[in-house]
Amino acid sequence: MASILKVDTITGVATAGSIAVTGEGNSTTTNLQQGLAKVWISVTSTVSIHDSLNTSSGTDHGTGDYSYNLTNAFTTINGYSQTTAVFTTAAGATCTRNSGRDAAAIIAVEVSNAAGTLADDSLNTTAHGDLA
Amino acid sequence: MASELRVNTLKDASGNNSVATSVVAQGSAKAWVNFNGTSTLAIDDSFNMASVTDGGTGKYTPVATNSMSNTDYAFSISGREESGGYGGFFGVNDSDNQTASGFEIRCRKGSVDTGTGDDRALVTAVYFGDLT
Numbered sequence: 022m023a024s025i026l027k028v029d030t031i032t033g034v035a036t037a038g039s040i041a042v043t044g045e046g047n048s049t050t051t052n053l054q055q056g057l058a059k060v061w062i063s064v065t066s067t068v069s070i071h072d073s074l075n076t077s078s079g080t081d082h083g084t085g086d087y088s089y090n091l092t093n094a095f096t097t098i099n100g101y102s103q104t105t106a107v108f109t110t111a112a113g114a115t116c117t118r119n120s121g122r123d124a125a126a127i128i129a130v131e132v133s134n135a136a137g138t139l140a141d142d143s144l145n146t147t148a149h150g151d152l153a
Numbered sequence: 154m155a156s157e158l159r160v161n162t163l164k165d166a167s168g169n170n171s172v173a174t175s176v177v178a179q180g181s182a183k184a185w186v187n188f189n190g191t192s193t194l195a196i197d198d199s200f201n202m203a204s205v206t207d208g209g210t211g212k213y214t215p216v217a218t219n220s221m222s223n224t225d226y227a228f229s230i231s232g233r234e235e236s237g238g239y240g241g242f243f244g245v246n247d248s249d250n251q252t253a254s255g256f257e258i259r260c261r262k263g264s265v266d267t268g269t270g271d272d273r274a275l276v277t278a279v280y281f282g283d284l285t
Binding site: 119 | 155156158159160161162163164165166167168171174177178179181182183185186187189197198200201219222229230231232233234235238239240241242243262263264265266268274275277278279283284285
């Protein structure tokens with residue numbers, strides 16, 4: 022029988038921040054909170070945010086050097102996994118996390134071209150981890 | 154008291170923002186890891202991750218605790234900039250080496266064509282797909 026649950030907030034019983042979800046193969050359980058993306062950002066090379074989750078603003082620090090302030094921070098600076106993808110017409114561009122600017126409440130990236138030189142390009146980034 | 158809720162659809166209390174529970178399961182990351190790949194490899198934070206194997210300079214293989222159902226799952230990788238500079242590149246060993254529990258990440262520094270293996274202070278990986 023089909024069913025619909027209407028709620029605004031879902032909270033675990035034993036632990037508020039932990040809810041088990043059965044996986045697709047019907048045998049393994051995964052964790053709802055741990056599996057959710059906590060941040061995603063789609064931006065242009067001028068740091069303008071197209072769309073985002075849990076992001077309040079962006080800052081352009083110079084060529085290929087951007088950071089984004091989070092509305093809700095992660096627990097620690099190393100407490101989240103951040104991945105990125107760069108929009109580019111040239112082969113070999115890359116985007117890395119910037120250890121000079123990242124923080125629990127700041128997603129920081131550097132974009133560089135195939136020669137390893139900083140370059141302006143649009144990008145997407147996501148982050149999974151533990152919110153504070 | 155532990156409890157189990159079986160529903161097909163979730164909505165907010167106003168009846169909006171409908172999402173099937175299957176989408177929640179399918180759209181959630183099934184594993185992620187954040188680790189320091191320099192000197193003695195150390196995991197900073199993770200979800201559903203048993204270990205990360207150090208395969209030599211710039212080569213790492215994350216190993217999920219609960220494996221994916223096959224080798225068709227998607228993943229994304231990234232990390233901090235190359236040692237002693239900025240930029241740097243992330244890739245994976247060819248798909249023949251992807252298993253249900255992981256894949257070999259390869260980090261390079263310098264240019265795409267002439268770069269060399271590079272241990273990174275922070276590497277991340279996120280898995281998406283079906284659990285067993």
